[in-house]
Structure formats: structure tokens, C-alpha cells
Amino acid sequence: xxxxxxxxxxxxxxxxVLDLLRNNGYLMTETSYFEDYDDFIKFSGRTPKxxxxxxxxxxxxxxxxxxxxxxxxxxxxxxxxxxxxxxLFYDSxxxxxxxxxxxxxxxxxxxxxxxxxxxxxxxxxxxxxxxLRPLGQTIIVIGHTKYxxxxxxGILDIEVKRxxxxxxxxxxxxxxxxxxxxxxxxxEIKDKLRYLVSVxxxxxxxxxxxxxxxxxxxxxxxxxYLQSQLxxxxxxxxxxxxxxxxxxxxxxxxxYKGMNRPLIRGGRYDKLSRMFNKEMPAxxxxxxxxxxxxxxx
Numbered sequence: 001x002x003x004x005x006x007x008x009x010x011x012x013x014x015x016x017v018l019d020l021l022r023n024n025g026y027l028m029t030e031t032s033y034f035e036d037y038d039d040f041i042k043f044s045g046r047t048p049k050x051x052x053x054x055x056x057x058x059x060x061x062x063x064x065x066x067x068x069x070x071x072x073x074x075x076x077x078x079x080x081x082x083x084x085x086x087x088l089f090y091d092s093x094x095x096x097x098x099x100x101x102x103x104x105x106x107x108x109x110x111x112x113x114x115x116x117x118x119x120x121x122x123x124x125x126x127x128x129x130x131x132l133r134p135l136g137q138t139i140i141v142i143g144h145t146k147y148x149x150x151x152x153x154g155i156l157d158i159e160v161k162r163x164x165x166x167x168x169x170x171x172x173x174x175x176x177x178x179x180x181x182x183x184x185x186x187x188e189i190k191d192k193l194r195y196l197v198s199v200x201x202x203x204x205x206x207x208x209x210x211x212x213x214x215x216x217x218x219x220x221x222x223x224x225y226l227q228s229q230l231x232x233x234x235x236x237x238x239x240x241x242x243x244x245x246x247x248x249x250x251x252x253x254x255x256y257k258g259m260n261r262p263l264i265r266g267g268r269y270d271k272l273s274r275m276f277n278k279e280m281p282a283x284x285x286x287x288x289x290x291x292x293x294x295x296x297x
Contacts, residue, residue, distance in 0.1 A: 009297040017108055017287065018091065020130055024123070026089040026110050031072040033095075037062040039275065040071060047243055053095045053102050065095035065102075068244065070269065070284055073111055078276035085114035091289075109266070109286035116281035118222050121250040121268055122229055124283050128254050128264045129233060131287060135295055137257035139233050143240025144223050145247050145267070147207070148196070150215030154189045164193065169241040173197040186211065202227065202236035222250060246272040250283070256295055263288050263295075 037054060053065040066072050069090050077086070089110040096103045110127060112120045125140060132138040148168065152161045160183055167176045176197055180190045188211035195206070204224050208217075223236055242251050242265060249268030256263055266285025273280035 006297070010293050013293050013296045014091070014108075014289070016134075017131055017289075017292075018089075020127065021089040021108075021110055024087070024110075024127055026087040029073060029076075029088040029090055030092070031066075031069065031076045031090070033065055033093075034063045035066050035072055035075075037064050039075075040064060040068075042275070051096050053097055067094050067096055069094060069107060069109060069286065070111060070244075071246070071272070074113075074269075074272050074280065074282065075276055077113070078273055078278045078280065081113070081273075081278055081280050083114065085112070087112055106289040107286050108289050109284060111282055111284035113280055113282040115283075116270060118225055118250070120283050121222070122226060124266060124285055125226070125230065125234075125252055128252065128266065128285055128287075129230075131292075132233075132254050132256070132263065135256055135292075138254060138263075139235060140230075140252055140254045140264075141235050141237050141240055142223070142226060142230075142250065142252045143237050144219035144250050145241070146215040146249060147219035147223075147238045148241070149248075150213045150219065151189060151192055151196075151211070153213060153215070154211065155185055157183070160185075165241060168193075168197055168239050169243075171197065171239075196239040202238070207238065226250070242267065248272075252285070256291075259291070261288075261291075263291050 034055070041049065047067060052067055055063050055065065057063050069092060073088065073090070087110070089108070091108045093104045094107050096105065110124065112124060125142065129140055148165070152164065155161050163179060164176065167179065176193060180193060192211055202223065204220050208220055219238065223238070227236055240251055240253065246269045247267040248271045251267030252265070253262035254264030264285050264287050266283070268283040270281045273282070
């Protein structure tokens with residue numbers, strides 16, 4: 001494929017995604033390439049600090065070239081938000097330290113701000129499915145952070161909680177079992193944690209038995225609703241976690257056959273705006289455009 005043909009194919013993929021977002025009522029937004037290092041680290045979750053590209057501003061403060069655009073969007077519109085729903089999308093780049101150079105990765109994505117209903121989550125998942133549909137063999141995996149967070153409320157040791165989440169994020173059932181044998185936790189909680197990392201299907205009845213609290217009930221209710229609305233190319237997994245800690249509800253990842261990393265990742269992040277003294281419910285996703293383009297072309 002020569003350069004012009006490659007460029008034409010790339011533009012066709014890009015325009016297909018942009019048209020899909022515009023047709024669903026989303027407007028393009030632009031934000032700064034820079035983020036305050038300390039602010040971002042509070043919500044960076046599992047993003048390795050050494051992967052962030054750091055710079056020093058003229059005041060001597062550390063900033064980073066953004067590794068994530070959602071955080072930047074919330075920060076930029078917090079003081080402008082008046083409670084009205086906002087549908088935004090972006091088409092830009094994020095940055096990461098590679099082995100020998102700084103990597104620029106093109107990301108596209110959408111954010112639905114000001115709507116706290118499960119229908120907004122459903123809309124995001126439908127758009128993600130529509131983006132992936134032309135690729136053929138894809139699947140959206142859906143989870144809910146409130147189930148695991150609710151379950152972990154029964155554990156007082158913060159370090160044990162952190163370790164459990166890391167083990168579950170990395171899908172390591174043997175390591176989880178070894179840890180649970182060595183810590184003092186209610187047996188019902190241990191049983192549910194083991195079940196989460198071993199089960200391959202979503203069974204609301206099984207998940208609702210034994211230890212339960214309000215957050216876990218919310219998660220099961222919303223997952224059950226989504227399951228009733230989404231019939232194909234989806235699976236449900238309450239052990240699903242994100243590398244970003246700001247998600248606090250429905251989360252999802254979209255995969256293409258043979259790829260071990262998601263093309264699309266997203267979810268609900270209602271609490272993130274509190275960092276900027278706002279109550280701003282929101283749900284969104286990011287799309288790894290370079291991966292999508294390689295598969296599509």
C-alpha cells in the first residue's frame with residue numbers, strides 16, 4: 001500500500017468514527033496537552049509513574065504530557081458545567097515513555113457528562129459496539145466497580161485491599177488464593193473473591209448469595225439490566241478492573257480477536273469531578289485509534 005492509499009484508508013477509518021459520534025449528538029472538544037503531575041497521580045491507578053512524560057514549568061512545578069484525556073476534559077469543563085447534559089468527543093494524542101523515546105498515541109473517545117442514568121452507560125456501550133462492528137470478531141466485556149469495592153468494604157487493611165485489587169486486575173487466581181489463606185477476612189468474603197476470579201459467566205443469583213451490601217446490590221441490578229438489553233458480542237465479568245482508579249460504576253473494554261489489549265476502554269466516573277469541587281456525573285470511553293486503523297486497513 002503506497003503512502004497516499006494508506007493515508008486515504010486511514011482517513012476513511014477516522015471519518016467513520018467521527019461520523020458515528022456526530023450522529024449521536026457529540027461535539028468535538030480540545031484540551032491542554034499538560035496535566036499537573038500530583039493531581040493526575042491521585043487518580044492514575046495502575047499507570048506506572050515511569051511511563052509518564054514529565055516536564056518542569058516556568059514555576060518549577062512538575063507537569064506531565066497527558067497519558068489520558070478524560071482527566072483533562074473533566075478538569076477543563078468543571079468550572080463551566082451548569083448541570084445541563086454535555087456530549088463531547090475528542091480526536092487527539094496521548095504520551096508515554098517508551099524504551100528509547102517518547103511515544104505519541106492517537107486516541108479518539110467520547111464523554112457523556114451530566115447524565116447519571118444507566119441509559120447513558122448503555123448508550124456508550126452501543127456506540128463502542130458500533131465502532132467495533134465492521135471488524136467482525138470483537139467482544140465487549142462489561143463489569144461494575146461497585147461490586148468489588150462493596151465487597152472490599154468488609155476488609156479493614158488498606159494494603160490487603162490494594163493487593164487483592166492488583167491480583168484481580170492481573171487475573172491471578174492462584175496468587176489470590178495464597179493471599180486469602182494468610183489474611184484474617186470473613187470466610188464469606190473470601191469465597192466471593194475466589195468466585196469472582198474463577199467464574200466465566202455472570203450469574204446474578206450466585207453473586208447475590210452470601211455477603212452483600214448496598215453497593216454490591218446496585219452493581220448486580222445495573223449489570224442485570226445491561227444483560228437484558230445487550231444480546232450479542234458482549235460478556236459480563238465483575239472481576240473486570242481498569243488501570244485508572246477514577247471509574248466508579250459500570251466499566252467496559254472492547255477486544256478484537258487475538259489481541260491481548262483492549263481497543264476500547266471506558267466506564268462511569270461520577271466522583272472524578274469532586275477533585276475540582278463539582279458534582280458532575282459522567283461516562284465515557286477512549287479508543288486506541290492506531291490499533292483500529294491497523295486492523296481496519
